[in-house]
Each structure stands twice: as structure tokens, then as C-alpha cells.
Amino acid sequence: MASKRRGKITKKRLSRRIGYNKISSTKLASLKIRREPSSKLNLVVKNLILFFILFVISLVLYSVSVQEVYLNLFGLLSILFGFVSFAFVVVLFILIILKIARN
Numbered sequence: 001m002a003s004k005r006r007g008k009i010t011k012k013r014l015s016r017r018i019g020y021n022k023i024s025s026t027k028l029a030s031l032k033i034r035r036e037p038s039s040k041l042n043l044v045v046k047n048l049i050l051f052f053i054l055f056v057i058s059l060v061l062y063s064v065s066v067q068e069v070y071l072n073l074f075g076l077l078s079i080l081f082g083f084v085s086f087a088f089v090v091v092l093f094i095l096i097i098l099k100i101a102r103n
Contacts, residue, residue, distance in 0.1 A: 041095050048088035055081035 058081055062074035 041092070041099070044088055044092050044095060048085060048092060051081050051085040051088060055085050 055078060058074050058078040062071060062078055065071055065074055
């Protein structure tokens, strides 16, 4: 009888045998990037400013535009950017409250 031909042992097969997948997932969980509260606050403020500027620009373009297509487009964009900037305001207040509560 012919013997069964076995393929070359690859890293994937070796990791299945030894169980490195479980170990690597826990290592990845422990290596997650953790931001400091001050950097989170700066990131939220930057995004808030960006989306608020986009909101104002879309409102100005909505009031200036004449054609109905542009009115609808800039109206929807202003609503979208308004909600996103409001969400960043809420997140900013939450981060400020957490920073005060931590101290």
C-alpha cells in the first residue's frame, strides 16, 4: 500500500497543533492601544470643530443656493453634519464629566 503523503508543516498548521491562536488573541487583547484622557479630549475637540465648520459651510451654501437639487443636497448635509457635531458635543461633555469624577 502506498503511504499517505503529508504536506509540509506550515506556521498555520503548527499554530493549530500547539494552540498559538488562543495565545496570540490574548496577547492582542493586552496590546490594545489605550489613549490617555487628555488625548481623547483633544481628538473629540478637533472632530467637533471640523464637523461644526462643515455644518456652518453647508448652512451657508443652503441659504445661497437657488436650484432645488442644491437646496436638497446642502439641506441634508447640514442636517447630517449638525447631528454629528451634536454627538461630539455630547461625547465632549461625557469626557469632561469623567475627568472631573476621576479627580
